Amino acid sequence: MHEAARRFGTPLYVYDAAELDAALGRVRAAFRDTRVYYAMKANPNLHLLRRLLAAGVGFECVSAGEIARAEQVGAAGERLIVNGPAKSAEEYQAGARLGATFIVDREEEVGLLPPGSRALVRVNPALEVSTHDHLATGAAQSKFGVSLAQVPGVLAALRAAGHTALGLHVHIGSAIRNADDFTAAFGRLRDLRAVTGPLEVLDAGGGWGLDADLGGIAREAHAAAAHFGAQLWVEPGRYLVAQAGTLLTQVVGTKHTGRDFVLVDAGMTELLRPMLYGAQHPVTALWEGRGQSVWDVAGPACESGDLLARAVTLPAPRPGDLLAIGEAGAYGAAMSSGYLTRSRPAEVLWTGEAWQLLRRRETPQDVWAAELTPEESQSAGY
Structure with a gap:
C-alpha cells in the first residue's frame, strides 16, 4: 500500500485482483x-x-x-x-x-x-x-x-x-x-x-x-x-467489488474541539456512503505504535457531514501517515464527484505481481473540460 501511495499519490482507490476473483467464486459456488x-x-x-x-x-x-x-x-x-x-x-x-x-x-x-x-x-x-x-x-x-x-x-x-x-x-x-x-x-x-x-x-x-x-x-x-x-x-454489485477495494488516504493533521479529529486528504467526494447512508467502513492505520486513542476521521470539505468514520481507535497520527478505508471497491469511485473542483483519484489494481494503473488522477482541467469559454459559448449554436 505504501508503494502505491508513493507512486500514484493519495487519495487513491486500490483494488485487489485476487479478491475480485474470490468474490465471484463465492457467488458461483453458492448459486x-x-x-x-x-x-x-x-x-x-x-x-x-x-x-x-x-x-x-x-x-x-x-x-x-x-x-x-x-x-x-x-x-x-x-x-x-x-x-x-x-x-x-x-x-x-x-x-x-x-x-x-x-x-x-x-x-x-x-x-x-x-x-x-x-x-x-x-x-x-x-x-x-x-x-x-x-x-x-x-x-x-x-x-x-x-x-x-x-x-x-x-x-x-x-x-x-x-x-x-x-x-x-x-x-x-x-x-x-x-x-x-x-x-x-x-x-x-x-x-x-x-x-x-x-x-x-x-x-x-x-x-x-x-x-x-x-x-x-x-x-x-x-x-x-x-x-x-x-x-x-x-x-x-457491491458483493463482487466492495471488499476488493481500499481507499488510501493520507493524514494531514489533527484537531481537538468537542471531539478529537484526524484530518485526512479524502472525504465525501471520494467516499460518499458514510454521509449518504451512515455506512460504516473498516479503517486501518498503516503505521505502528504511539499508543491508542479514539478519533473521528474527517475529510477536507467545508461540510459538517464530511466524516469517513466516527470513534475509530488509532495509534497517535502524524502528518503523512496512511489510513486504509476498507470495503471501498463499491460506490467509492462510482459516486466520487468534482464537488469543490476536487480531482477524482486514480484507480490502481494489484495483480499479485505488480501495480496496474486503471484510471489516471484527474487534473483541474479535466474537471472543467466541458465548460465553455465565452467564445466557444457564442459559437456552440444552441
Missing part, C-alpha cells in the same frame, strides 16, 4: 448454474468490466452511460439487462439496439418498450428489510416495481403488445444484513404462481450483505425459481 449479471453502478471501471465479461458475467445497467460502457467492452444480447424506474428514450433505443432484456418497473412502461422486447416485471413485495431506508428498494413506500396485485395485468399487457414476458424480477434492497428478508421476499413471489403460470426466468436481484449466508439465500432463490419452473438470474 451454481445461475446466470450472473453485475450491477454496474457499484463500480463501472472499464478494466473491471472487461475482467468480469471474460469470466462469463453479464451486466445490469441503469443509465445510457452504463449501457455505453457495456457496449464499449463488448457486452450485448443475453449478457445485458436494462433497469431503472424512469428510463429515457435514449436508454430504450440503446438497449434495443444491443438486444438487451428490459426490466419493466411500472405499468405504463409496457407502451414505451421498443417493439418485440424481452422483459421482466419488477415486483415490489412491500417488505420492511434490515437496511438503511435509502437502500430499501422493496419497501411499500419505495419508488420501485409494481405491486403484487398488478403483476398479472402487466404480464398480460406485455404479451398482448407482442413482447416476450420472460418472468419476474425482485430486488429488495442493498447491504441487507438479515437473510430472512430474502426468504420473506421469495415467499411472497411464490404466492403469484397460481396467477402467472410457469415462467422462463426469475431474477432474484442482489443486495446481499458482505457477510451474508450466500448458501442459504441461494437455496431459497433456487426453490422460488423451481416453483415457477424458471431459470434463476442474480445481480450482485
Whole structure:
C-alpha cells in the first residue's frame, strides 16, 4: 500500500485482483448454474468490466452511460439487462439496439418498450428489510416495481403488445444484513404462481450483505425459481467489488474541539456512503505504535457531514501517515464527484505481481473540460 501511495499519490482507490476473483467464486459456488449479471453502478471501471465479461458475467445497467460502457467492452444480447424506474428514450433505443432484456418497473412502461422486447416485471413485495431506508428498494413506500396485485395485468399487457414476458424480477434492497428478508421476499413471489403460470426466468436481484449466508439465500432463490419452473438470474454489485477495494488516504493533521479529529486528504467526494447512508467502513492505520486513542476521521470539505468514520481507535497520527478505508471497491469511485473542483483519484489494481494503473488522477482541467469559454459559448449554436 505504501508503494502505491508513493507512486500514484493519495487519495487513491486500490483494488485487489485476487479478491475480485474470490468474490465471484463465492457467488458461483453458492448459486451454481445461475446466470450472473453485475450491477454496474457499484463500480463501472472499464478494466473491471472487461475482467468480469471474460469470466462469463453479464451486466445490469441503469443509465445510457452504463449501457455505453457495456457496449464499449463488448457486452450485448443475453449478457445485458436494462433497469431503472424512469428510463429515457435514449436508454430504450440503446438497449434495443444491443438486444438487451428490459426490466419493466411500472405499468405504463409496457407502451414505451421498443417493439418485440424481452422483459421482466419488477415486483415490489412491500417488505420492511434490515437496511438503511435509502437502500430499501422493496419497501411499500419505495419508488420501485409494481405491486403484487398488478403483476398479472402487466404480464398480460406485455404479451398482448407482442413482447416476450420472460418472468419476474425482485430486488429488495442493498447491504441487507438479515437473510430472512430474502426468504420473506421469495415467499411472497411464490404466492403469484397460481396467477402467472410457469415462467422462463426469475431474477432474484442482489443486495446481499458482505457477510451474508450466500448458501442459504441461494437455496431459497433456487426453490422460488423451481416453483415457477424458471431459470434463476442474480445481480450482485457491491458483493463482487466492495471488499476488493481500499481507499488510501493520507493524514494531514489533527484537531481537538468537542471531539478529537484526524484530518485526512479524502472525504465525501471520494467516499460518499458514510454521509449518504451512515455506512460504516473498516479503517486501518498503516503505521505502528504511539499508543491508542479514539478519533473521528474527517475529510477536507467545508461540510459538517464530511466524516469517513466516527470513534475509530488509532495509534497517535502524524502528518503523512496512511489510513486504509476498507470495503471501498463499491460506490467509492462510482459516486466520487468534482464537488469543490476536487480531482477524482486514480484507480490502481494489484495483480499479485505488480501495480496496474486503471484510471489516471484527474487534473483541474479535466474537471472543467466541458465548460465553455465565452467564445466557444457564442459559437456552440444552441
